[in-house]
Amino acid sequence: MDLNITLKPDDPAHLYEQIYKNIRDRIIRGELKGGEKLPSTRSLSSFLHVSRSTVTLAYEQLSLEGYIAMKKNSGAYVCRTIPTNIDIDRKDFIEENTTPRKAAETEEKYIDNDRIDFSPRKIDMTAFPYATWRKILRELLVTQKADIFYRGDPQGDLSLRETIARYLRLSRGLSCAPEQVVIGAGNDYLLMLLKYILGDNRRVGMENPTYLRAYDIFKALEYEVEPVSMDEAGMQPDDLTAASCDTAYVMPAHQYPTGILMPYPRRLELLQWANEAPGRYLIEDDYDSEFKYLGKPVPALQSLDRSGKVIYIGSFSKSIAPAIRISFLILPPDLLSVYRENCSFLSGTCSRLDQSILREFIDGGYFERHLLRMRKGYRAKHDLCLSLIAQKLPDFTVHGDGAGLHVVISKDPEGRDPGQMEREMTKLALRAGVVVYPLRGQAMKEHPLSSSVPPTFLIGFAALSEEEIGRGIGILAGVWEKG
Incomplete structure (x- = not known):
């Protein structure tokens, strides 16, 4: 399936933002149905005559906001339930007050199936009996x-x-x-x-x-x-x-x-x-x-x-x-x-x-034996997360540890707007190939979190290997320190 998207070179929005908005709006209007497969990044980039990394950026943002799901070795699919509350500012897909860079320059490091997703909802299916x-x-x-x-x-x-x-x-x-x-x-x-x-x-x-x-x-x-x-x-x-x-x-x-x-x-x-x-x-x-x-x-x-x-x-x-x-x-x-x-x-x-x-x-x-194995494996990942966060993200405070399949980390905004800072940090991580989940994205639409809540993120570890956890937290430390 090809998507006929009219791209406007004179539009102040970058090409990947135009692609993102076009697909997002089609999903919201119901033109793209839940479960429908989207063209591959290679196919769509060829059809639109843009770099593959341009399409990859658009797909990454759609996935982060819950409009599409990326399935390894299968492709991108429209989610059957689309979000009603989005933590990313749709109008400000590109960070403000920074020098714009072309997608091809910023996304050469992207590999479609190499994204590290700290999802708090996924589990380790490699251990399924x-x-x-x-x-x-x-x-x-x-x-x-x-x-x-x-x-x-x-x-x-x-x-x-x-x-x-x-x-x-x-x-x-x-x-x-x-x-x-x-x-x-x-x-x-x-x-x-x-x-x-x-x-x-x-x-x-x-x-x-x-x-x-x-x-x-x-x-x-x-x-x-x-x-x-x-x-x-x-x-x-x-x-x-x-x-x-x-x-x-x-x-x-x-x-x-x-x-x-x-x-x-x-x-x-x-x-x-x-x-x-x-x-x-x-x-x-x-x-x-x-x-x-x-x-x-x-x-x-x-x-x-x-x-x-x-x-x-x-x-x-x-x-x-x-x-x-x-x-x-x-x-x-x-x-x-x-x-x-x-x-x-x-x-x-x-x-x-x-x-x-x-x-x-x-x-x-x-079931009892399966749970024992899973607890042992998840505890090892949980402890690794805490250790790496303490080493590489020392300015962050950890919450919600000791149970579950994710931990919560927050950072003192030091006078900055915490909501804006949370959005910017999410984008920085995404562009480096790491998906984190901002706390404000989990708030009721009619009742956003107040400015007293610092920039806070959910770090899920269950579905990742220990190597991926280490690499992901290392990337976050690098991009957040620079940002």
């Missing part, structure tokens, strides 16, 4: 035969719900029965399902910055979403009351994106808030709970709940693989009856074959 997964699949196809291809319980197969309930009791201290487990294809589906359970006209309190996917879903459900401030312990219950919220979405195990681990007393304060009025609920997203490297595990919020106020949501996307589209809700007893009354007409969204493989993977002890 392919042989074990294939073995379980073969055995199921031999022993289960046609039964496994029939439609199952909309709530999820009972055998998997029993396995999940048992696993959560042992690993997270949850108090739940298999009847309380609802299985669905991903957290997005389950969050949307909550509208049938909680009803309309909810006012949801969310930490800001936050997990924007959940924020977008709540907005799509026409829920009112209120930003709730955080301190070093996480979400502040008094702000929930002040905002007249009846629902709170929290990530106490490792808040995304700040990495805050909510301490025990604050969890009790949130439960007290939920118990102060009828109809209040806490949605606990147990994000990154499997990956804690320092100290003893903190019990899940749901394990402390004695009044049926916590809706627990979890998945296997981070602990096994993103393609394992099996997530689960643990509903309080009173909401379980509402679910059965309002959602019994819905069909199950998870393949029974996939459910059976996951059940065998957990019951056979494979």
